[in-house]
Amino acid sequence: MTVQASARAVTARSAIMRAAERLYATEGFAGVSIRQIGEAAGQRNKSAVQYHFTSRDELVKAILAEHAEAMEVHRLAMMSRLGEPGAMSPRDRIRCVVLPHIEHHIDLGVPSWYGRFLAQVVVEPALREYAVSVHLERPSLRRLYDATREPGEPDPGRTARREAMTRVLIVHMCAELERDLAAGDTTAVGRDLAAGDATAASAATAWRRLGDDLVTAVCGLLGALRSDPR
Amino acid sequence: MTVQASARAVTARSAIMRAAERLYATEGFAGVSIRQIGEAAGQRNKSAVQYHFTSRDELVKAILAEHAEAMEVHRLAMMSRLGEPGAMSPRDRIRCVVLPHIEHHIDLGVPSWYGRFLAQVVVEPALREYAVSVHLERPSLRRLYDATREPGEPDPGRTARREAMTRVLIVHMCAELERDLAAGDTTAVGRDLAAGDATAASAATAWRRLGDDLVTAVCGLLGALRSDPR
Known part of the structure; x- marks a missing residue:
């Protein structure tokens, strides 16, 4: 991974983590899909959450x-x-x-x-x-x-x-x-x-x-x- | 509703409630669908839970x-x-x-x-x-x-x-x-x-x-x- 790609990955991971804790806190685990978390984190790739975290x-x-x-x-x-x-x-x-x-x-x-x-x-x-x-x-x-x-x-x-x-x-x-x-x-x-x-x-x-x-x-x-x- | 139908409804409601609390307790709200609850409660009709409880x-x-x-x-x-x-x-x-x-x-x-x-x-x-x-x-x-x-x-x-x-x-x-x-x-x-x-x-x-x-x-x-x- 280049330095830039690595920095982008860190930024994406962080955005996904912040979106996930916010959505889970307010909607509950049952109310939020992995795809919604990716969208809320501004990830265009629909598999971004799986890519960065697997599950x-x-x-x-x-x-x-x-x-x-x-x-x-x-x-x-x-x-x-x-x-x-x-x-x-x-x-x-x-x-x-x-x-x-x-x-x-x-x-x-x-x-x-x-x-x-x-x-x-x-x-x-x-x-x-x-x-x-x-x-x-x-x-x-x-x-x-x-x-x-x-x-x-x-x-x-x-x-x-x-x-x-x-x-x-x-x-x-x-x-x-x-x-x-x-x-x-x-x-x-x-x-x-x-x-x-x-x-x-x-x-x-x-x-x-x-x-x-x-x-x-x-x-x-x-x-x-x-x-x-x- | 006849007396028999009413008794069947009470039995079905009770079976659904027992299945729901057991499944939610062990799998969490995010891990259990309404349909799984109906199945676990022995309901053949896929809409039984909605019928008896709406949501x-x-x-x-x-x-x-x-x-x-x-x-x-x-x-x-x-x-x-x-x-x-x-x-x-x-x-x-x-x-x-x-x-x-x-x-x-x-x-x-x-x-x-x-x-x-x-x-x-x-x-x-x-x-x-x-x-x-x-x-x-x-x-x-x-x-x-x-x-x-x-x-x-x-x-x-x-x-x-x-x-x-x-x-x-x-x-x-x-x-x-x-x-x-x-x-x-x-x-x-x-x-x-x-x-x-x-x-x-x-x-x-x-x-x-x-x-x-x-x-x-x-x-x-x-x-x-x-x-x-x-």
């Missing part, structure tokens, strides 16, 4: 990988500031789990599509296992979760459940705020955001507030489950 | 309505035992929110499909608003949530967020346990369930344990958000 699932995995990389940059930066997971406060560990999602959404701007896209991927039977294992269980995340496990905790079922609850809250609450912001709905983002005032700054405020609420909620949830005598 | 969305709404009714029976029975929501303990109110989902899943047996079906419905753009407003915001549920709101709480955004977090945890954690039970995966249901031992009794135990964990988690989460100075 819907490979396209989805490429989108997930790109976002996971971007989020990982935020997480590793936070972790290098805060030190080893074992030496962090429980709240700081949860911050490192939750806030990279928030910072990534702030980077994406308004409207974004990734939150609603991810919420659909994690319940899609053909994709959820990939999404959970590769995207949401990065090594950095595993170190954080492992550090929250206490020595006398033998029940693997309950450990898995706590992590699943944390993941479910992050993924689906981010999707809900993204939807509200895209729709210009400000009731769910807090009373100090006046209607129509979804500027980048107030969107960032709404995201950070969600991040704080998620950190507080997850800490409360984990503490309650831990002290439950069961 | 996919109406079919989905009929399935949701049926389950919502069954769950409401459990909730109203619990509430009549426990008295007015305002007089209940906070934990009992959360029990009345969470446990009807658990009892309904126990009634459905193993394997069931409704949990994974609902998890997909609530993130499907064309269906989620209907699912959230009609299915998950029944009057009984509203009375329970309203009773948890404290007098000096003016922030409607935060109230909506707490309810969304509760809903997200219930819907998606029930879908995860349903998936594990259907797959015979016992690691996530607790260490005292031996592999292959997913009998009705041990499934009921796993569901009740999830119910207890959800009640504890939601109480912890709500308490933490309430005492957060923000």
Whole structure:
């Protein structure tokens, strides 16, 4: 491939990924064909999506990988500031789990599509296992979760459940705020955001507030489950 | 319609609804056509699903309505035992929110499909608003949530967020346990369930344990958000 052809391929791949996440976020997997994605991405060749990605699932995995990389940059930066997971406060560990999602959404701007896209991927039977294992269980995340496990905790079922609850809250609450912001709905983002005032700054405020609420909620949830005598 | 024809229509509708929730749960909305649902339900007429339900969305709404009714029976029975929501303990109110989902899943047996079906419905753009407003915001549920709101709480955004977090945890954690039970995966249901031992009794135990964990988690989460100075 020449340098120009290679650059064109990168541009086409990127246009297809952006069109796919936007269309899937707003129309659902069942409402969008591979051909519609190619058209929305400005590809004249009807087989462009198959050419660049082979299948819907490979396209989805490429989108997930790109976002996971971007989020990982935020997480590793936070972790290098805060030190080893074992030496962090429980709240700081949860911050490192939750806030990279928030910072990534702030980077994406308004409207974004990734939150609603991810919420659909994690319940899609053909994709959820990939999404959970590769995207949401990065090594950095595993170190954080492992550090929250206490020595006398033998029940693997309950450990898995706590992590699943944390993941479910992050993924689906981010999707809900993204939807509200895209729709210009400000009731769910807090009373100090006046209607129509979804500027980048107030969107960032709404995201950070969600991040704080998620950190507080997850800490409360984990503490309650831990002290439950069961 | 004669009595016999009417009985046949009820049987056909029911067969279509059961086939639809099973196929959607395992293959996703994008993986299943209306015609496949008719075939799986044993309908010879290729237009049977359209005839009985007009569209996919109406079919989905009929399935949701049926389950919502069954769950409401459990909730109203619990509430009549426990008295007015305002007089209940906070934990009992959360029990009345969470446990009807658990009892309904126990009634459905193993394997069931409704949990994974609902998890997909609530993130499907064309269906989620209907699912959230009609299915998950029944009057009984509203009375329970309203009773948890404290007098000096003016922030409607935060109230909506707490309810969304509760809903997200219930819907998606029930879908995860349903998936594990259907797959015979016992690691996530607790260490005292031996592999292959997913009998009705041990499934009921796993569901009740999830119910207890959800009640504890939601109480912890709500308490933490309430005492957060923000």
